[in-house]
Amino acid sequence: MGALISSTVTMGLTYCCCNAVGSVVQSCLGGTGEGTTGRKRSVLLLSLAIAMALWFQYTVGPAIVNQSGILWKMYRWLPGMGKLTYHAWYDSCQGYNLVQCAGHAGVYRPMALSTLFFGVAAIATKNRPTLNREVWPSKFGLFFLVLLATMIVPSAPLFSVAFLRFARLGAMIFCVLQQVILIDVAYNWNEDWVDRADQADRLEYGSGNIWLHAIVASCIGLYGMSLAGIILLFTHFGDCAGNNWIISLTLVGIVAMTGIQLSGPEGSLLTSSVMSMYATYLAYSMVSKNPHAECNPMLGTNDSWGIAIGLTLTALSLAWTGFSWTAEERLNVDGVQSARPVASSNPSQAQGTNLDVPFLEPDSQVTSGLVTEQHIENESFPKDIWKLNVVMALISCWVAMTLTGWGSLESEASAANPMVGRVNMAMIGISQWFAMGLYIWTLIAPRVFPDREFS
Numbered sequence: 001m002g003a004l005i006s007s008t009v010t011m012g013l014t015y016c017c018c019n020a021v022g023s024v025v026q027s028c029l030g031g032t033g034e035g036t037t038g039r040k041r042s043v044l045l046l047s048l049a050i051a052m053a054l055w056f057q058y059t060v061g062p063a064i065v066n067q068s069g070i071l072w073k074m075y076r077w078l079p080g081m082g083k084l085t086y087h088a089w090y091d092s093c094q095g096y097n098l099v100q101c102a103g104h105a106g107v108y109r110p111m112a113l114s115t116l117f118f119g120v121a122a123i124a125t126k127n128r129p130t131l132n133r134e135v136w137p138s139k140f141g142l143f144f145l146v147l148l149a150t151m152i153v154p155s156a157p158l159f160s161v162a163f164l165r166f167a168r169l170g171a172m173i174f175c176v177l178q179q180v181i182l183i184d185v186a187y188n189w190n191e192d193w194v195d196r197a198d199q200a201d202r203l204e205y206g207s208g209n210i211w212l213h214a215i216v217a218s219c220i221g222l223y224g225m226s227l228a229g230i231i232l233l234f235t236h237f238g239d240c241a242g243n244n245w246i247i248s249l250t251l252v253g254i255v256a257m258t259g260i261q262l263s264g265p266e267g268s269l270l271t272s273s274v275m276s277m278y279a280t281y282l283a284y285s286m287v288s289k290n291p292h293a294e295c296n297p298m299l300g301t302n303d304s305w306g307i308a309i310g311l312t313l314t315a316l317s318l319a320w321t322g323f324s325w326t327a328e329e330r331l332n333v334d335g336v337q338s339a340r341p342v343a344s345s346n347p348s349q350a351q352g353t354n355l356d357v358p359f360l361e362p363d364s365q366v367t368s369g370l371v372t373e374q375h376i377e378n379e380s381f382p383k384d385i386w387k388l389n390v391v392m393a394l395i396s397c398w399v400a401m402t403l404t405g406w407g408s409l410e411s412e413a414s415a416a417n418p419m420v421g422r423v424n425m426a427m428i429g430i431s432q433w434f435a436m437g438l439y440i441w442t443l444i445a446p447r448v449f450p451d452r453e454f455s
């Protein structure tokens with residue numbers, strides 16, 4: 001009875017605090033009236049979930065299973081909660097490295113919840129798009145309240161089995177989507193610097209060369225890092241034929257992408273260099289998941305480089321998804337920048353561009369200038385906002401896999417689940433070659449179908 005009362009009081013206080021935080025967020029990020037979509041709040045919620053995953057992984061989880069640290073000493077005084085929490089985290093970790101297993105369990109809880117949250121949001125906003133900008137204080141409060149409740153939910157089978165399998169598939173899909181993000185960023189990067197060079201030349205002829213030289217220097221730097229990465233992979237992971245095949249095929253793919261891009265007017269060398277660097281990173285991800293100790297010198301150690309690169313790519317993806325207006329064109333099949341109606345007496349001038357409303361489909365445009373405010377609101381709100389939530393759910397899966405090494409566990413510097421390591425290598429390899437093939441297709445498609453528009 002005491003445990004129930006204590007849990008109820010704790011959850012109630014947490015809910016009130018989270019609602020207060022949600023109100024502060026409401027003030028900092030602005031209102032949620034007409035012209036907003038809730039994208040910034042989605043990014044903030046996922047960012048907080050990632051922060052909680054890191055805290056759970058390196059502090060909360062190890063403290064619970066080892067029954068040590070100030071956090072555990074404070075928590076165990078809650079009647080019944082300490083025992084329930086200990087068994088929920090510890091029981092599924094027997095036979096594995098306790099600290100590593102508990103860290104993985106800590107990551108799965110907030111990331112599984114964020115995947116569920118954005119999955120439900122995708123379904124809800126598919127039917128009613130305006131839900132994506134409504135009642136965010138309650139969404140934040142409910143999220144953290146349920147996260148607190150997951151502390152006493154056993155890790156197996158909900159988190160370490162069901163969610164882990166789903167997250168692997170979602171992360172593999174996101175690897176491909178991440179290529180779209182990187183291609184978009186690289187194209188915008190190249191176009192921005194070329195535009196700056198043109199503007200500088202208009203003011204003073206020849207002054208724009210500095211931007212063109214910067215593009216060339218960036219390409220050389222990225223290709224140099226990619227080549228250095230390939231050499232290091234051969235040096236540290238080249239003791240096995242399987243690893244050598246992975247690294248060699250990655251090098252072949254890089255050469256193929258660059259050669260095809262240089263042979264025609266499509267694409268840019270900067271985009272190819274970004275893709276080459278990312279392909280090298282995926283090759284590293286593959287060989288670092290090899291379950292055989294003789295092939296993987298990193299087995300049993302913390303992959304800090306992989307986690308750092310993965311989180312950097314996550315931050316880039318979050319920034320692109322939440323704040324880049326080109327995200328609309330890439331996530332929509334038609335790639336059409338829709339316009340939001342503006343009241344005008346001339347119907348031909350009734351449409352104008354409002355960059356605060358992304359993800360619009362062509363049928364959400366209103367051609368008549370004499371429309372009511374409510375009609376404008378209903379018609380102009382992006383009907384494809386559900387795609388944003390799908391991307392956020394996939395990012396949640398990707399982060400979970402990045403922080404846990406795709407769910408791999410070790411025991412005394414040897415793989416405790418070698419089959420998982422081989423499956424992880426295969427999934428990353430499939431996503432790598434699918435993504436490189438997708439980029440190559442964007443280069444050759446205009447040549448194969450010259451009558452079609454691919455811009």
